[in-house]
Amino acid sequence: MTAPYVLVLYYSHNGATARMARLIAEGVEQAGIEARVRTVPKVSPETRASAPEIPESGALYCTEDDLKHCSALILGSPTRFGNMAAPLKYFIDGTSSLWLSGSLAGKPAAVFTTTASLHGGQESTLLSMQLPLLHHGMLLVGLPYSESALTETRGGGTPYGASHHAGADGSRPLDQHESTLCRALGKRVGTVTRQLLAGAAHVQS
Numbered sequence: 001m002t003a004p005y006v007l008v009l010y011y012s013h014n015g016a017t018a019r020m021a022r023l024i025a026e027g028v029e030q031a032g033i034e035a036r037v038r039t040v041p042k043v044s045p046e047t048r049a050s051a052p053e054i055p056e057s058g059a060l061y062c063t064e065d066d067l068k069h070c071s072a073l074i075l076g077s078p079t080r081f082g083n084m085a086a087p088l089k090y091f092i093d094g095t096s097s098l099w100l101s102g103s104l105a106g107k108p109a110a111v112f113t114t115t116a117s118l119h120g121g122q123e124s125t126l127l128s129m130q131l132p133l134l135h136h137g138m139l140l141v142g143l144p145y146s147e148s149a150l151t152e153t154r155g156g157g158t159p160y161g162a163s164h165h166a167g168a169d170g171s172r173p174l175d176q177h178e179s180t181l182c183r184a185l186g187k188r189v190g191t192v193t194r195q196l197l198a199g200a201a202h203v204q205s
């Protein structure tokens, strides 16, 4: 049996969502559980085109087993027209067998996104990303207002999940509040996951 891990699964075209994923993974590991960071390939206009098995750089592509055996999932996407990006949606649309088997049911999940404009749809993206996770029976984890960065932020950061305003050209770095909330979300999911795993072991014994 593999050791428990939190799957941080994202798509990123220009790197902003990938930067968030790394901070979230740091937060997960602060909670004392492994963070497994994975991505998905682009969707090609030629539907039969397939990506090389190993990406040229960055995180590895997520396999069905990575998803099936995770103890929790944190899903990240750039905002595209107020919704998640097609490559991530395409990957999720291929998870019917895990839905049928209930493999993800009862496991914690959270979401994160990045946008070019401050009011360009962070919240609509986060909320719509939660829908397939609810269909899978996952337990949604957000950010509580006890995180003071949530009220102090002048950039991203929402109770529905972590977010980042990357600016029109994507060059705006994650500010302190956005970074704090990324780590806080990862840590919260990591902590809840450990508590659930410990509780399950206690109930079985």
Ligand SMILES: Cc1cc2nc3c(=O)[nH]c(=O)nc-3n(C[C@H](O)[C@H](O)[C@H](O)COP(=O)(O)O)c2cc1C
Binding pocket: 011, 012, 013, 014, 015, 016, 017, 018, 077, 078, 079, 080, 081, 082, 083, 114, 115, 116, 117, 118, 119, 120, 121, 166, 167, 170
């Ligand atoms: C097709 C498309 C649609 C987009 N739609 C939005 C949008 O609705 N709101 C917004 O603020 N930014 C939008 N963007 C900008 C991206 O969300 C933004 O550049 C993001 O930071 C990219 O993340 P990445 O660096 O991880 O690829 C869109 C970009 C593309 C290519």
